[in-house]
Amino acid sequence: MTNILELNHIIKNYPDGQQVNEVLKDISFHVQRGEFAAIVGPSGAGKSTLLTIMGALLTPSSGTVSLNGQDISKLSKKQQTSVRLNNIGFIFQNSDLIPYLKISEQLQFVQKISQKPAIDANELLTKLGLKHRLNSYPNVLSGGEKQRVAIARAFINQPDLILADEPTASLDSKRGREVVQIIQETVHQENKAAVMVTHDERILDLVDSIWQIEDGQLKKVR
Secondary structure, eight states, X not given: OOEEEEEEEEEEEEEETTEEXXXXXXXXXXXXXXXXXXXXXXXXXXXXXXXXXXXXXXXXXXXXXXXXXXEGGGSOHHHHHHHHHHHXXXXXXXXXXXXXXXXXXXXXHHHHTOOSOOOOHHHHHHHTTOGGGTXXXXXGSOHHHHHHHHHHHHXXXXXXXXXXXXXXXXXXXXXXXXXXXXXXXXXXXXXXXXXXXXXXXXXXXXXXXXXXXXXXXXXXXX
């Protein structure tokens, strides 16, 4: 199997007064095409820092971050922006939808600024059970519906890699599980890769591999 994302010997330091705080300590990680991986660990362990490095939103102090064999951590800011727009889909705790755009327009906006071939936004939303919401604004959607729109937005440009940061945090157990099942099914059916940071142990049966981070160190546990 092909590794979509590969991290090698990632270290992330922050200055802390006269000391140096080492948040990530020599971390190596990989996720393959068709694989849905979860990263678990206590608050403050470095989960979100690691995810932002994976998504080229934060530069590691040392080490390499390879997406499809290219070290994206060494690219210029402009090049990293292009990579994020065209090759990485992000799903955050809060859906962060644009309040003045209708649901179909949320996806069309992303498509306009992308270099990827267009797919039918309405068809994707319909597949996710949102056909009746195409012309609705975010303020009338439930929490679960908003997260499904966020998932559609993450997948609209057909990225190779999906990064999800606590996607069930604002949802009840039923809605949270539905959201993670959508990610799982899409990753498997479309042969993509996904990494999810989560505290929610109830949905870990849906992932293919589990990694645990603690005190800035990462190890695979399943």
